[in-house]
Amino acid sequence: MTLERVAQAILERGKSEAEQIVAQAREEKERMLSEARTEGETAAKTAEAQAREEGERRKVQEVARAELEARKISLSAQKETLDEVYRRALARLSGLKENTEILKSLLKANETEWKSGGRVYSNKKDESVVKKIVGSPYAGNISCVGGVVIESADGTRRTDLRYESLLREVWDDAVKEVADVLWPPKTSKA
DSSP: OOHHHHHHHHHHHHHHHHHHHHHHHHHHHHHHHHHHHHHHHHHHHHHHHHHHHHHHHHHHHHHHHHHHHHHHHHHHHHHHHHHHHHHHHHHHHHTOTTHHHHHHHHHHHTHHHHHTTOEEEEOSTTHHHHHHHHOTTEEEEOOOSSEEEEEOTTSSOEEEEEHHHHHHHHHHHHHHHHHHHHSOOOOOOO
16 A cells, blocks of 8 residues: 555544544534533423412412401401490490489498498599488599499498499400400301
8 A cells, every 4th residue: 555545544534533523522512402401491490480489488478467467457446446435435424314323323232331431432523412322421532434432431442333443344344245246256158
């Protein structure tokens, strides 16, 4: 073989090997790009799923927060309404037409306290009525809407029969019922 042919054969062989190497490099490049695309798609899907979960979680939190705030506002409005009902009831007690009869009943039911040396107190408005009923055990005025306070002879015991105290006792026992009348409980659908 001549040198030219040897060189030609080496060149052809080198060219063939180079083409093989380039083809393998292209295949490797395509394989790597394909893997990168797959990883990118997987990462994008994962990020999208996480974003949706986060969005859903935030949505649930915001709804819960809004429901809680609405409940607070509702309870505050209900409390204000109950407070107003209480104030109006107390105001009505101060102007009862039956006030004299009520005072007589309260004093009669507790006369053992004031007849045995006790003292009786009332508001300024009811002073004449109470004095007329009890006489000398009348001890003076107190600040109240109506009713009386009877103090034992030795001053160790006080019977609080003021209208506001009586209303408070009744109110504390009945406020749930009052609220249920004003805002009937929602029945659950079973």
